[in-house]
Structures are given as structure tokens and as C-alpha cells.
Amino acid sequence: MVVNKAFEILKDMNSLYKQLLDEIDVGIHVINEEGKTIVYNKKMSQIEAMDRADVLDRDILDVFKFENDEDSTLLDALKNGKATRNVKQTYYNNKGKEIATINNTFPITVESGKIWAVEIASDVTKLERVIKENVLKKRNTKFTFDQIIGESEAITEVIDDAKRATRTSSSVLLVGETGTGKELFAQSIHNGSNRSGAPFISQNCAAIPDSLIESLLFGTKKGAFTGAVDSPGLFEQANGGTLLLDEINSLNPGLQAKLLRVIQDKTVRRVGDTKDKEVDVRIIATINEDPIEAIANGRLRKDLYYRLSVVSLFIPPLKERKEDIERLVEHFIEKYNALFQMNVKGIASGVRDILYGHDWPGNVRELEHVIEGTMNLMVDEEIITEKHLPMRLRKKRQTSSEPQPSNHPESEKHESKALKDKIEEVEKLYIQQVLSENGQNISRTAEVLGISRQSLQYRLKKFGI
Template sequence: MERIGNLPLSQQRIIYETIMNEIDVGIHVIDTFGQTIIYNKKMMEIESLTKEDVENKDFLDIFMFEEGQGSTLLEALYKKKHSKDVKQTYFNNRGKEITTINNTFPLYENGQVIGAIEISKDVTKLERLIRKNMESKGNTRYTFDSIIGESTAIREVIENTKRATRTASSVLIVGETGTGKELFAQSIHNGSDRSKGPFISQNCAAMPETLIESLLFGTKKGAYTGAIERPGLFEEAEGGTLLLDEINSLSPPLQAKLLRAIQEKQIRRVGDTVDRKVNVRILSTINEDPIEAIASGRLRKDLYYRLGVVTLFIPPLRERKEDIVPLVDHFIAKYNERFQMEVKGLSDEVTQLLLQYDWPGNVRELEHIIEGAMNLMIGEDLIDVRHLPFHFRQKSLSAPLSSQITSVYETGPSDAIEHSVEEQQPLRDLKDYLLEAEKMYIKKALERNKYHVTKTAEKLGLSRQSLQYRMKRLGISAK
């Protein structure tokens, strides 16, 4: 220790020990044998140990590291490695998890390593707070980086969605089941200035009509038998985002009450007489054509205009098949990590089957297919046809009916179906058949009317907006 002025050695030691124990960083020094020789007060607090627990004891007898992760302090001693601002998570001999940010380096005398020192900042509590915050926000782990796909269709939607993060306007997300509507909703929330507020999601079809109103708006004590004073989702989402999934499943009276809440930015609990102001951004989803939902009475027109200030149409997977391979790569990596496997990809035959299939269940169905296939693999590198779920093999190996769809426009559906049955062609799912038939029929109608959308809509008995929605959903360009 360097001499401090003319002070006696005893006073110098007091100064040294005071500095070591009062600084707000942990100090841990080991000698050439890996035994602790200096261990300050802050380090004791960080690691929940005493000096007696650690000093003059072998480092690896006290601390444990997860498989594949080493100690930065031992690397400094044995590998002469300098580390700066390295985050490290490890455990003491009582099983407590510790997370620190470390600066670590070897100690030299005459060119020889005589030990190593680690200077640590405690971030254990910060890590826990971050985890807790993520949980309280409804696990909003998705951002725009989570959306897989490079197709023109999906990139266009992503760009439009990013623009929607700049304001607090309501957004209606339209898409078939399994297209990833909530993924887009979470990305909007996490990309907006409300990202620090709560994100609360509620599937409106998952709750009975008698409960959904009190769930959304809250209840006043005594409003009905057993009712307690409880805030609803609007109040719980204060300052953040409320996602209402399958909005078309709400009853007309409840849609009217929701419209009032959005317009006036205030709600009234069930059984109460007091209005409460709320500051919430509303995102909503619908899994059908909103125009058809309005026409059939499942969605109020005035609510649609209020919810759809910004309307996003998420393309189904069959309209962006070039994204299937990158999606598969993503899901294989995900389940490799979860199942501790090393699957490298797909066989050529499986790749062709996936590209030919129409994916009525969209991205969700694709993920389930990959997960199911990997559950049946034992040591293989590639997913083969025999690994695919039985129901998928049955559907995907059926002969396509697209060759019959042209005749539907010319001769009518009954002739085409009779022709199909006569030839004993394997029948596909009715929904898939009708979608293909609809696409071909609209294409033929557009051709006959020289791609005049308004005239075509009139001939088909549709509104212009409804035809445009169908064209977008089916991937038909107006040329």
C-alpha cells in the first residue's frame, strides 16, 4: 500500500478500510489460488454474504454459474482478460440470484499475475423491476421487430402501422383468425408514447354478455347481488392502451355504451351515477369484413367510424406465401430453444407442401404445424412429411380444385361440383373452396368490366367499399 504522507501505518489502514467500505461499488479481490483476500461492505450487501463466508475461501466453493457461463473474475486471473461493463448473473451458495455490471482486470507485480479484482454495480433489483413492469403491462413483448416477413403485402401494413404510433387515434385491425392482430396491437402500444403505461387486452367473445359490461366499465358496490366496488378495464388501462378483441361480438346496447365512452372520454360504472374521466387509447380487432358486419347488424356503423379512424388490413398467409420460409425458420429456432433440439430446417417435399397449402388458420396454424412436427422428431435434422400432423397431411396432399373454379363463372357452381364428384376428386375444406371460387369469380367480373371497380361492384350487387375490401383480402389488384 502506498504511503499516505507521514501517517503511521495503523492510521493509513483505517483510511484504506473506510474508503473500501464506504464507496458505493462492490470490490472483490482474489489471489493466484482463486481465494478471496479483499471483500468490501458493498460486495457483502450485493451478494448477501459476510466477510467470514468468503475470505480465504476458494471462489468456486461460494459462487455458482449457469452451464456455459464463466466467472469474469476467474477469467481475469487465469486468462488475463480485461472486462468492462459486463453484465453477469450468478448464484451464491445459498441459491440467491445476483446480477451485476462488472469491470474486471488482472493484478500484476513485475509482469506476473498476482491476483484479480472485480468492481461491481448491483442491478439485481433493477432486473426484478423490469420483469415486474413487463408482467404488469400484460407481457407486451411484441414490437415491430417481432413481425416476420419481407413480402410487399406485410411490409406495407407494417409501415402504415408505424405511422399509427404517432397519435392517440383509435385503430381498427382487420384480419382473419391467426394473422397476428394482437402482435400488431402490441407493436403500436410499444412504439407509442404510451408504452410506459399499461396494455390491457380483452377478448369480447370470451366473456358472457352479463359479465362483459361490468368487466369493461367496473361496478359500484350493491349494483347487484354480490357486486363490489371495482374498477373496470377502462380505468385499469388509464394512461395506456386498451385492446378490444373481436369487437363485433358485443351486443348492440353494449356497443352504444362503448361508443359513448370513446366519444366523451368518460365511463360510468355499472350501478353508479358518477361519470369518471379516462385517458385510454382504444385499439380493436375484427375477424370479418367490417362492411359485412355492419350490414348484418353485428357492428354499429357509428361505432365503426369511431373505432376505425385508422383501419389496418392484415393480409392472410395465403396472400404472402413468400413469408412462409422465414416464418418457418423463426418457429424452428423458437422450438429448438424450448425443446433443446437442433433441427436445421425442412425437407424439400415439406417445403413444397407448405408453399402449396392455403393456410386457413394463417400464421398460427403454421406455428402449430412446426411445433407438432418437432414433437415427433427424435434426432433427425430435417422435418420430413412423416413428422407432419396427420390432419395436415390429409388436407395438403388433396388435389387442388382451382382448375374447376373457372367453370364456376361460366357454367355455375352446381355443374362444377357435379363434374368434381363424377371424377371422384378428393374434396377440400368448403371454406377454402369458396375463397378460391370467390377470387376467380371477382377476377372474371373485373375483366368483363375492364377493371372498373364501381361498375363491377354494381354487377355483383356489392358496394364499392365492400368490393375493394374483398379485393384487398383476396390479393386482387385493380390494375
Template structure:
């Protein structure tokens, strides 16, 4: 008896340590073994499942039966079959299951066993990507009158006429997906799928199967499934934050781009695909290449058309128009009638750095309108507390640059050049040197304070023959 108890303890320990869900029912359909992993997959406790019939605990889709019960009642063996059902709280569960009957020495079925792997997350991601394929943004909805921004819009419209790859470069919140959707909707592929995938949101082990598809049996729980390249065939696939992909996946992506063929994980057969790739990156691609976050050959292949979306701090003249757009949007959603922002708020918005870009501006406007009742204008007191605090902190904490007085910058330096352009160049060099000195040579911080891109500052450093300090 003691030996049997000891053996059972070892058996239960082993079952709870393996990484697959195990569920066993007896000849009456009642659960007699239910390991820890299965409980995690189905978000159920053992007490709720054990000694109960499957239909008392789980709900199955119409015209679909439990593979575990099919194994018990019909002796049916299933391998790597996808099954979707619901637990007692209505939560959807999707598993890749292997189910088979358990027989005694005479061949009589005395129970059934299921070994399962959780693919709920992958299924929801794929479904979500397909649903998000409904594009709604067009170029008409892109707001910005500044010259640099208008140039980006014009270049994006030109790129819509072809099927070349596009790399959209811009900080978080600048509107990269808005441009991607607009390019798709303006192109000849507008009637075909548009599918977006954030490459930073998932681990490599998951995203590889999502992008390229899987062959049944390629790994534990793998089922026959098309990837996003196949689902986006004839259309557009947006790969957001492409620099987050591992070098291995970047190499595989490069192969697909070059050969226009995709091979599912675990397969030996290539599938032809016709997909336009639009990729986004939220940092300087040269930095990403130098720091091994992006393959150089992939960068050249993706950047057939390269669009740089300037951050909001480089196009502050667009702020009033953007604010009016957001006021109109939230007037409609909140059933309000706000007219505009006050002059005080306008000055505050123009002084702020907007590190979160247009997305941050929208969130601030939305937060302010939540604090309003029937006032016609957004005032400083309506702005979210954290925004007001950051604005005040900036004024108090950042020491001002030394003022540039005639005693510090001699407007009549004796170099024989008195034209305006020469003086502007001299002043630019002086001012850039002072800002770099203030930030101890940190190019990124200096560029942020100057309100220009890092590339633009590096250009000026080279232009004036200054030495760039390592950061």
C-alpha cells in the same frame, strides 16, 4: 312432529332453489345451514362443512377475518363486501357477501347468516387482464417480406404516432394482437397500461361490468369496481373480436369513444377516461355490418385507421422465414439443434392452404419438433398426423380445375387486342368464372381456392362485369 318435518323439507327445498349462496352458523361458530348454491360457489360438499367450525374448513388471508364470524362475535353487519379466501383444497374463492347476526327476542346473538354471490370468475379475469398488460411484442419481431405485409407494417408504424382508434382486420391466427402490442409499444403511451380483452370469451352480463365497471348495489352481488377503461387510463385497451359484442354494448362503447367518458353499471356519474382503443375483427367488417353483427357508426368510429392483415395463403413467400423463427424458438425451449425443414416439407407448406394462418404454422412446427430426436431437418414424417392427413385428403378429394388449354382459351381471339395486359385480363376473367362456377357462385369458397381475399374477388367480379351469385 310430522308437521315440523314437512316444514323443514319445504324450507330446505326453497334454500336449494335460490340463486344465492346461504351459509348459517350457530352461536358456537358451527355451520348448521349450507345450501346447494353455496356448495357450488365454494366447491365443497355439505358433509365437509356442516357441524364444523369455519376455521376447520376454510383458510383466510393474513389479517383478514371471516365476515360471517365478525357478524357472530361482534354483531357486525356487512353489505356487498368482497371477500377472498380458500377452501379445504386450497382453491381461491371470491364472493360478494352480505353478513349479519341472528338474534333472539332479547337481542342476544344466537348465530349469523351469510348470503353470497360468486364473483371469482370476474376477479380472475380482471386480474388476468392486468397481468397480460405486460406487452412484449414490437415491430422488430413481426416477420414478413411480402409487399402487402410490409405495407401493413408501415401503416401500423405511422398509426403509432397518434392516439386515433385502430381497427385491425384479419382472420384468426394472422397476428392481430402482435400488431396491437407493437403499435402500443411504439407510441407515446408505451409506459402506460396495455390491457387486452377478448369480447367473444364472456357473456354480455359479465363483460359489461368488466369493461365499464360496477357500482355497489347495481345488481345482486355488485361491488364498487373500476372497469377496464378506467384501468387502461392513459394507455391502450385492445378489444379483440369486437363483432361479438351485443348491439347494446356496441352502442355503449360508441358513447365512450365519442365522449371520452365512462359510466359504471348502475351509476349516474360519468368518469373521464383517456384511452386509445385498438379493436380487432376476424371477418370482413362490411359482412358484419350487413348481417347486423356490427354497428355501422361504431365501424366508422373505430376504423379511423384500418389495417388489413393478409392471411398466410396470400403471402406464402414468408413461410420459410416464419419456419426458421419457430425452429429457433423451439430449439431454445426444447434444448434442440434443428437447422431447417426439408425440401419436401417446404413444398408441402407452400401447397397447403393454412386456414389457421401463422398460428397453425407455428403449431405444426412445434408438433414436428416434438417428434424429432437428433435429426437436423424437419421431414414429412415428423409433421403431425392430422396435418399429413389433411394434406393427403386435399390431394385426393379436391377435383382439379379443367386445365386451360389453347382449345379452351383461344390465345388469338379475334377482338383486335393482342397486348399482354389485355390477354391477362381476359384470362383472369375466364379463370375467375370457372372457379365461381365450380363453387356454384359461393364467393368465400372461390376466394379461398384462388388464394385471395373475399374483397379482392368481389372487386374482380365487378371489374369484369360478372354477376355475383347469392351465397
């Protein structure tokens, strides 16, 4: 009777262990002293895209292919008694599919005295594939329209316009604040066009001094100056493809004039040379301010603006599409889960309120940095809470929730606003009023306001009128 009871308990415990192994979110693979698989859980089966029946009770080298047998961390643990922590391993299943895992592997001595080997694995196959396909094959262009996160009307309208721009080779001007994702759009346009197989070259015009940027863009002729050699510029290197000129308004007026000539004539002349070379390059330029204001303040030539803005795309700041925050957060959590080998599943409701209440001056880039920073502070937690957020966000929440003393001017019913926000609010209302008085006619409205039609169109887009 006692034996039967003990046997029943043993069966129950065995059943419990099997269920637990299939519930955990890491792969478990155990081989015995002969190198045959005796434990292979559900997650490991998913990682390696293998049926358990094809793996259990079979020699590991009969099922999986390694560059060298010694590359198997499991066999290394079994034969040499070597434990490894957080080691990346790349190998192939029986169908030739490449598998990449981060492993913790160690030998274990069981009750009988035999030595087995246990491997606990996390899957990085998908991450490896993304890196190879998008970075290596696309020649430094890893973004496509499918990777632009957001379903708000503000962002979907821009995506639709950008997709239409892939059909031609016309110049594109991307207007948007820092961190809104202008290069993401530029790469997506390139990858969606018939130039996708040709080079995509990106250059931040503000990062290079004036004395060097001309040589960088147009190339040099040997002997043009001391130490000069025959060297192609970015236009020649991007021939047949796309050249992204970031922060075009940082170029001095003289360089802007030379750039305009290259775009118009489709030829480039190296510094110190007397001959022109034909180039076939699509130009995508970005600017992080109102182009009309940049023209008025002498930072952008009007003729260059007209040439570049054949297609103008205004990328909305994050504060104008806050309904996309939740999806963006999910995306960044998934990204850093893979990079940090974590298992964060979401954010607390209080965190959601804080994120929606923030103005995001750094836009999507700032949001990504916030999520990355919070996950650096987490250990075993699965939910991001307020304590993980940067102090500046937590303090802002505390300040906004504290009642203002009644004898202070700040205790007015209406929340005080920054001067810039108040001016923009008045400007928007006045434009709406004049637009209504002129029957929604943009040309007449621009004339009454004393600004150009392009400037008015920019403001209509900016204010969502």
C-alpha cells in the same frame, strides 16, 4: 523409440480432444479436486462471456458469483458427489453479467483416484432476458414491430401503415382472419406510441357472457346489484394507455351503443352510478370478418364501425404471403430450440414443398403449432422431414400427387375448387372489369356495383387489386 511413439500418440490424442471440445455446441466446464478450472471449452466461454485466461486454473468462486456457494452445481457435485440433470442455474460472471444455463453436472473419478466435477451446460440467458424485459417491463406487452416476421409486400405494407398509426391516439380497427397476428400488431402499435409506458389491457369480447361484459368494461358501483362493490372497469384500468377489444363484433348492439358513447365523450359511467369519469384511452379493436358484412348482418353497428375505423389495417392471411413461410419456420425453430433444448437446424426440401402447398386456414398460428408438433416428435435429428409432419399434411400431399381415374369428374384438367373460392374468383374478375370500365374511379365503381365505397375498398385490399 517405443516411448517416443507413445508420447507422440498421446500428444495427438490430446490435440484431438481439445478440438472436439471446441466443436461441440454445449458448454463444458471441469474443475479439479481443489475447485479450480482445468477444462473450459469455447462454447462455455461464449455462454459466460469470459476469456479462458480469466477462468482456467482459478478457483470457481474467485471468478463467478452465486447467491450462495451451495448454488453452484459444480461445487455441489465435487463436495457432495451429487449428480444433477437438467437443472437451471442463474449466476454472474466477473463483470456482473447475469448468466442462465440448464446444466447436467456430475462427479467423476479420474485414474489417480481423485474426484473432479464436470458440467455440461446449455445457454438460456437470452431467453431469460427476453422474458424479463418484454413481459415484466412492458406490462404484459411483449411484441414490437421488429418481431413481426415477414418481408412480403403484403405484410410490409401493413407494418408501414401501422407504424404511422403510432404517432396519434386515433382508434384503430384491425381486420383479419383468426391466427394472422392481430394482437401482435396491437401491442406493436402501443409499444411504438407515446403510451408505451402506460397500461395495455386486452379483452376478448367473445369470451365473456353479456351479463358480465358490461360490468367488466365499465366497472360497478357498490349496491348496483346484489354483491356489487366499487370496482373500476377496463376503461379506468387502461387510463392513459391502450385498450384492445378483441372480436368487437361479438358484443350485443346495446353494449356497442354504450361503447360508442364512451369513445365519443371520453367518459365512462360505472354500472349503477350516476356520475361520469373522464378517461383517456386509445381503443384498438379487432374483427375476424369483413366489417361490411358484419354491418349488413347486424353484428356490428355502422356508427361504431365509423368511429373505430379511423385507421383500418387489413392483416393478410398466410395464404396471401406464402413467401414469408420460410422465415417464419426459421423463427419458430429457433424459438422451440430454446424452449425444448434442441438443436434442429432446418427442414427438408419435401417439407418445404408441403408447407408451401398448404392453404393455412389457421394462418401463422397454425404454422407455429405444426412446427412445435414436429419438434415434439424428434429425438436427435437435426432436420425436420416429412415423417415428422402431422398426418393431415402428409395425406394431403399423397392425395394431391395421386392421379385421378379418367372416368371421374375430378379428372378435369383444372383442379376443382371449393364454392367459396370460385365465387371469390368471379367477384374479383368482375370488380376488375367494372373498375377498368370506370377509369379506376373507386366512387363510380362502387355506385355501379351497388355497394358502399368502404365495402369496395375492403374488397380491393382483400383481393390485392
